[in-house]
Amino acid sequence: MALRFPLLAVWLALLAAAAYPQAPTGTLPTVVAPIAATGVSAGGIVTVDLSTVFGLPGISGPLVQFSTVFGPVNVELFPQAAPLTTANFLGYVNSGAYTKTIFNRAVAGFVAQGGTYNVSGNSLYAIQTGPPVTNEFGLANTRGTLAMTKLANEPDSATCTWFFNLSDNSATLNPEDGGYTVFGQVIGTGMAVIDQVGNAPVVDLSSELNADFTETPVINYTPPNVSTANLILISSIAPITVYGSASTAGAVLSFSATSGNPAVATASVAGTILTLQANSSGTAEITVTATDSNGNQASTGFRAIFGGSLAIVQQPGSQTVTSGTTVVFALGVAAAPAATFQWFLNGAPLAGATAAHLVVGGATAANAGRYTCVATNLGGSVTSQAAVLTVAATANPGRLGNLSVLTMAGNGAQPLTVGFEVGGAGTTGQQTLLIRGDGPLLAAAPFNQSGTLADPVIALFAQGSSSGLASDDNWGTDQAAVTAAEANTYAYPLATGSLDAAWVSTLAPGAYSVQVTGNPNGSGLGSALAEVYDDTLAGAYTLSTPRLVNLSCLARINAGGLLTAGFVIGGATAKTMLVRASGPALAMAPFNLAGTMPDPQLTVHTTVNSQDEVLAASAGWGGDPQLAAAAASVYAFAWTVPGSNDSAVLLTLSPGNYTVQVSSVSGTAGTALVEVYEIP
Numbered sequence: 001m002a003l004r005f006p007l008l009a010v011w012l013a014l015l016a017a018a019a020y021p022q023a024p025t026g027t028l029p030t031v032v033a034p035i036a037a038t039g040v041s042a043g044g045i046v047t048v049d050l051s052t053v054f055g056l057p058g059i060s061g062p063l064v065q066f067s068t069v070f071g072p073v074n075v076e077l078f079p080q081a082a083p084l085t086t087a088n089f090l091g092y093v094n095s096g097a098y099t100k101t102i103f104n105r106a107v108a109g110f111v112a113q114g115g116t117y118n119v120s121g122n123s124l125y126a127i128q129t130g131p132p133v134t135n136e137f138g139l140a141n142t143r144g145t146l147a148m149t150k151l152a153n154e155p156d157s158a159t160c161t162w163f164f165n166l167s168d169n170s171a172t173l174n175p176e177d178g179g180y181t182v183f184g185q186v187i188g189t190g191m192a193v194i195d196q197v198g199n200a201p202v203v204d205l206s207s208e209l210n211a212d213f214t215e216t217p218v219i220n221y222t223p224p225n226v227s228t229a230n231l232i233l234i235s236s237i238a239p240i241t242v243y244g245s246a247s248t249a250g251a252v253l254s255f256s257a258t259s260g261n262p263a264v265a266t267a268s269v270a271g272t273i274l275t276l277q278a279n280s281s282g283t284a285e286i287t288v289t290a291t292d293s294n295g296n297q298a299s300t301g302f303r304a305i306f307g308g309s310l311a312i313v314q315q316p317g318s319q320t321v322t323s324g325t326t327v328v329f330a331l332g333v334a335a336a337p338a339a340t341f342q343w344f345l346n347g348a349p350l351a352g353a354t355a356a357h358l359v360v361g362g363a364t365a366a367n368a369g370r371y372t373c374v375a376t377n378l379g380g381s382v383t384s385q386a387a388v389l390t391v392a393a394t395a396n397p398g399r400l401g402n403l404s405v406l407t408m409a410g411n412g413a414q415p416l417t418v419g420f421e422v423g424g425a426g427t428t429g430q431q432t433l434l435i436r437g438d439g440p441l442l443a444a445a446p447f448n449q450s451g452t453l454a455d456p457v458i459a460l461f462a463q464g465s466s467s468g469l470a471s472d473d474n475w476g477t478d479q480a481a482v483t484a485a486e487a488n489t490y491a492y493p494l495a496t497g498s499l500d501a502a503w504v505s506t507l508a509p510g511a512y513s514v515q516v517t518g519n520p521n522g523s524g525l526g527s528a529l530a531e532v533y534d535d536t537l538a539g540a541y542t543l544s545t546p547r548l549v550n551l552s553c554l555a556r557i558n559a560g561g562l563l564t565a566g567f568v569i570g571g572a573t574a575k576t577m578l579v580r581a582s583g584p585a586l587a588m589a590p591f592n593l594a595g596t597m598p599d600p601q602l603t604v605h606t607t608v609n610s611q612d613e614v615l616a617a618s619a620g621w622g623g624d625p626q627l628a629a630a631a632a633s634v635y636a637f638a639w640t641v642p643g644s645n646d647s648a649v650l651l652t653l654s655p656g657n658y659t660v661q662v663s664s665v666s667g668t669a670g671t672a673l674v675e676v677y678e679i680p
Contacts, residue, residue, distance in 0.1 A: 027058040028188055029253060029298035037303045037337060038276070046276040046304065050255050050269070051243045054298060057185065058091055062086075063252065064093060065240040065293065066190075067164040069233050070197065072293040073190035074240065074252050075146055082183040085148055085158070088133040089183060090239075094476050095125050098237040103197050106217035106232075112197040113149065113163040116212065121230050124209075129159040135181025138507075139446075140170035144191050146184035146454055147169050153177055160244065166198045186663050188252070189294045241274050253290045262283035283336070291435060294494040305337040310379035316371060316387035319574045319652050321363055322397035324519035326679045327578040328652045329358045331373040331384050339375040346370055357650065363391050367592025384440060394572050396442050398655060399424075400678055401493065401570030402489065403532045403551040407514045407563045410525030411455055416516040419435040419463075419552040423509035431546040433507075434533040435460060436484035436502040437516040438474070441494055453526035455519035463511035473519060475502035489533040504535060541571075543599060550634065551676040557597060559669040563662040567676050571653045576679040578630045579604055580648040581618075581662045583672050585639045597670030599645040605659040615658075618647035619665055626650060634677040650679070 006428050019289070032055045038046055059076055066073040081087040092098055098115060102124075105113040109651045118125045120506035133148070141147055145165045148158035151382040155178035164186065166171075173180045177516045185528040188195060195218055203226060205213035218230040244251030257267035257274050264282035268275050274288060284306070314332025320329045333339050346369045350358070356375075360367050370386040409416030422431045439453035459471040475482055475494055481504040488494050499519075534548055557563050567574050583597035601619040605612055621627050623642025630650050631638065639646050647667070 017187065023233050023659060026295070027056045028296045029555070030057055030289075031290075031298050031300045034290070034300050035302040037305065037473075037483050044278050044306070046278075048270055048274040048276075048288075049276055050290070051272040053288065053300065054244055054253060054255070055290075056187065056252065061184075061244060062090075063240045063242070064090075064185075064237055065250065065252075065538050066237050067235045068193055068197070069235075070193045073193045074187050075190070076187050077184040077185045078139065078182070082136040082181050084133050085181045085183040088130070088158075089148075090163065091130065092127070093237050093239065093510050097160065098234065101127065101234045101237070102342070103217050103232045103234070103270060104212050105215050106198050106200060106202055107166075107169050107215055108198050110169065110198075111163045111166055112194055112217070113161065114234060114464050115160050117161045119231065119233060122228050127160045132157045132159050135178050135180045136183075137174070139182035140168075141165050141173040141180055141182055142168045142170055144186040144194075145182045146186070147173070147180045147624075148183045150177065150180070153158045155179075158313040160635050164194045164197075166195065174568040186290050188296055192294070200232060213236070234273065235293065238326075245354075252292050255287045255290055257286060259304075260287070260398070264306055264402075274305055277286040278306035279344070287351075297667040304379065307378060310335045310375060310377050310382055312382055312384060315385045317654075318359075318388040318390075318392040319654070320392055320496070320572075321652070322330060322573045323364055323393050324362055324680075325390050325551055325573075326359065326361045326362050326652075327367075328360075328576050328650055329371050329387050329389075330374070330651065331356050331375060333382070335375065335377050335379070337377055339377040341373055341375050343371060345375045345647050348371075355626065359630075359650070361573045363389065365391050367391060383465065385395060385656070393574055396569040396572040397543065398573040398575035399541075400548040400551075400567055400575070400676075401534045402491075402568035403548060403676070404529060404564070404566040405551070405553040405555070405564070405674070406527065406566070407553070407555045408525060408558065408561070409456070409528035409530075409555075410658070411520065414556060415526065416528050416530050417513055417554060418516075419511065419513045419550075419554075420532050420548060421511045421550045422507050422546050424547045424549050424678075427509065427527050427546045428631070429546060430506050430546075432485075432504065432506045432535040433548075434482065434489055434491060434502065434504055434535045435514055436491070436494070436533075437472075438499065438500045438528075438531065440498045441492070441500050442529060443494060444498075448526055453516070453518055453528040456501050456528050456668045457517050458503075458530070459506060459515045460518075461473045461513045461515065463513065467489055470503060470505055470679060472501040472503045475499075475500050478503040485533065485535045488537060489535055491531070491533055496557075501615065534647055551674060554671065554673045556595070556671045557662065557664065557669060559664075560667045561663065561669070563672060563674055565660040565662070565674050565676060567660075568656065568657050569653050572654060574652050574654045576650070576652045578627070578634065578636070578650050578675075578679055579616075579660050579676040580631070580636065580646070580650065581672055582646050582675070583670060584641070584644045584671060585637075585646045586671065593671060595671055597664050598668055599674040600647055600662055600670075600672045601665050602647045602649065602660055602662050602674070604649060604651065605661065606653075606656060615653075616649040618649050620645050622649045624648075630677075630679055633679060636675060636677060 100119045103114040149161040151157040200217035202215045255269045259267040261284035266283040287301045316329040343358045373384045436455040437458035441455040442449040443452040459468040482502045580600040583600040583601040586593040586596045604616045
């Protein structure tokens with residue numbers, strides 16, 4: 001074959017050198033902004049520009065693509081670090097000089113060099129060179145960088161020939177004749193292609209050609225004959241962009257999309273535009289993938305909801321509250337997709353009132369009126385019934401009149417411990433309480449429960465003290481006082497001579513706990529009920545009288561079991577309550593408890609016309625800022641993980657009897673803490 005070429009300079013011996021600045025590295029496809037759940041009316045179209053979703057965040061310079069027989073190689077250029085060299089290289093690229101060029105030299109673990117010769121048929125032609133470019137050495141010759149060759153002892157002699165560094169050559173190439181100018185770097189996994197060049201077999205064609213061909217990489221080579229078909233060809237070097245444009249040959253990233261429910265929606269991609277076509281109402285999970293030139297991928301998914309449904313399942317109720325206290329209105333909706341909300345007072349929108357719950361703190365006469373809420377989604381809009389807020393000045397405000405907890409209790413490792421607090425802002429003096437630990441009461445009519453604690457014992461402690469303030473085994477020791485308190489508080493009376501435990505205590509404001517265990521001489525474990533009643537005499541309550549302000553119970557709940565807490569709202573007006581069930585939060589600092597329930601859920605119940613009615617439920621608090629603010633206002637310990645499975649509800653309740661049930665979503669046994677707080 002006829003090979004025509006000019007004689008070019010050879011590489012000189014390489015010398016050691018000190019460390020030099022590193023060139024920036026390339027990146028793989030990355031999800032930079034996940035797509036949120038998307039909704040559209042049935043039959044509609046949704047478009048998403050995927051250039052806002054995926055990217056190569058580390059790329060800032062122009063890109064070129066080397067199209068080789070082994071696959072594409074994308075290179076980011078560094079015009080800021082080497083402006084003259086970059087412009088010189090792009091001049092050859094844009095003129096087409098590198099069309100059908102070859103790698104004419106490869107040394108495994110060192111360099112892969114090209115950009116000197118074109119192939120035409122069975123002939124090689126030297127690329128026509130322009131003026132040499134001034135040397136701009138600054139970035140180190142590390143693995144993956146693209147640099148320019150030059151003549152020996154002539155730093156400013158580079159023209160068209162370039163090379164890829166197959167390893168970190170900074171110690172040898174950086175100090176050579178003023179350094180070899182790095183002006184680009186391979187991105188993604190393109191070095192896998194360049195490594196194939198570096199690891200290809202080489203032949204010495206110097207006797208037939210010249211010194212440029214002493215280490216020529218070849219493919220499909222059968223000695224001794226070599227033709228241009230055996231040379232490693234670069235069909236083109238062309239500008240390219242991350243996403244593609246009309247002025248470039250292609251893009252680093254291409255996109256695809258699939259619909260998990262084509263009957264509802266089909267997904268297609270043209271360029272960077274994802275189009276979702278709604279075929280019917282419903283939900284489809286959409287997966288979108290970005291793939292770079294070397295096959296690396298990044299994916300993200302989102303839910304597309306077509307059409308919509310919206311219905312009110314719980315109306316906000318009218319409330320009468322004491323002036324200066326908190327009231328909560330709640331609208332419950334079944335919505336797909338999720339609804340947005342706007343609350344109104346007497347027909348005027350309330351600024352910032354855009355959640356399903358509306359919390360009005362420190363209510364005054366100015367807050368009284370008719371509250372409505374409009375919920376909106378793709379299914380349209382619905383307006384709640386009006387909830388009337390009445391703000392009253394009364395000496396008999398709503399307050400906790402009774403706290404109780406029902407669960408398994410006994411000796412040893414499973415006592416029933418109930419915490420409560422006496423006091424309240426602006427109160428002074430003491431509060432009289434009826435405190436009971438019931439077991440036999442539950443076994444008798446009308447309750448008729450089986451497996452009850454046969455002989456409960458109760459003890460009262462001040463917070464932080466291990467010394468009991470009082471205790472009782474069998475309630476008959478304080479029979480007259482207990483009987484009078486039962487009549488005053490409407491507590492279900494204990495049977496004369498029963499082994500239930502009870503007494504009446506007068507306590508100063510502060511935090512206390514009641515512990516229920518079994519008599520050491522009796523059966524060790526069974527269902528037990530701990531109760532604390534406000535025994536303030538009717539008509540004797542004033543705004544400064546201490547009251548019960550919270551209840552808490554830490555207990556182990558068996559697999560599939562329940563922890564039941566009850567409370568009574570007394571007085572003449574409604575009271576806002578925060579109810580929480582903690583499990584995962586107890587496993588974190590500062591508690592670090594072992595064996596906590598991983599997924600506590602709670603429901604709040606009442607009885608209406610002899611029928612159980614669920615007023616509120618929670619199976620994960622979701623980081624609700626209103627719940628966090630309410631907890632902070634009563635100094636409840638903070639939940640620090642918004643996505644935890646701890647549960648809470650905030651609701652305003654009229655005077656009456658209420659029950660809280662705590663269980664595991666998965667039926668798993670574990671320790672849980674139930675808390676009931678009044679919100680001032």
